[in-house]
Amino acid sequence: xxxxxVLPKPVQKPHPPFWTAAVSxxxxxxxxxKGFKILTAPSFTPWDILRKNFDAYRAAxxxxxxxxxxxxxxxxKIIHVAETSKQAREDLREPTRWFFRxxxxxxxxxxxxxxxxxxxxxxxRENLLALSDDKALEQAAICGDPEEVADKIxxxxxALGVTxxxxxxxxxxxxHDRIVRSMRLFGEKVMPxxx
Numbered sequence: 342x343x344x345x346x347v348l349p350k351p352v353q354k355p356h357p358p359f360w361t362a363a364v365s366x367x368x369x370x371x372x373x374x375k376g377f378k379i380l381t382a383p384s385f386t387p388w389d390i391l392r393k394n395f396d397a398y399r400a401a402x403x404x405x406x407x408x409x410x411x412x413x414x415x416x417x418k419i420i421h422v423a424e425t426s427k428q429a430r431e432d433l434r435e436p437t438r439w440f441f442r443x444x445x446x447x448x449x450x451x452x453x454x455x456x457x458x459x460x461x462x463x464x465x466r467e468n469l470l471a472l473s474d475d476k477a478l479e480q481a482a483i484c485g486d487p488e489e490v491a492d493k494i495x496x497x498x499x500a501l502g503v504t505x506x507x508x509x510x511x512x513x514x515x516x517h518d519r520i521v522r523s524m525r526l527f528g529e530k531v532m533p534x535x536x
Contacts, residue, residue, distance in 0.1 A: 360415065364465075369394045373401035373412060382417035382509075384440070384481040387468065388500065395501055415505035416497065419482035419512055422490050422526040423519070429484040434474060436514035441477045445469040482512075487530035494531070 351357060361377040363369050364386075372379055379398060383391050395414060402412035419437075423429035448466040478484065483493040497503050510524050 358411075358413075363394070363398075366394050366397065369398035370401040373398045374405050376406065376411070378411070378413040378415070380415050380417070380507075384419065384444075386465070387480065391501055399502070413504040414502065415507055416501075416503045417507040417509055418497075419484070420490065420508040420510060420523070420527060421482060421484040421512065421515070421520075422487055422523045422531060423484075424486060424526075426485040426489050429486065429490075429523075430478060432515050432519055433478055433482055433484050433512060436512045437478050437481050438474055439514065440481065440512075441469050441472060487526055487534075490527070491531045491534040494535075 359375075359377045360380045361368070361372050363372055363379045363381050364383075369379065381391075398414070399409065399412055403409060406412070419433070421429050421433050423432060445466055448463075448469070472480070483490055483497070485493065494506060497506070508527070510520055510527070512520075515523075
């Protein structure tokens, strides 16, 4: 961009870090080269693709910046905690089904030929349409009893190297009292496991 003024000017020097959303593979390497940290909400991206994108980001970060430090990835995931794993999955099953159907409908084939970097979205749509309810729930959310949720968060960190988590608790279709209960269980029984 040219002739853009940002006001007020950042007082912090160097300026606060820039974070950018990333979905398509090309965005990860571009972000690393520009020194941007990653924000991602991969509700419908399989782990093998995430791992490939995250590895590409880190490799480009090291190549550009000479070290791993600073190449952070924040992941937003739907989190739902209940007293039992069965209850957590039942609470999210229909809202997750609706979410995946809606996302697939939004990623319809565009008219004309899309730019090369958007061909990734065709694969995303195919993945969405092929998912079973259980697989969709596994990919979209971290849900279960407190111990299971803590284990899944730990797995995301260890397997994918996620630096930060952003939890999305309000999933449409889940009764408000269950969302509040989920947040309470998360605060009281999951977070202390990471202290």
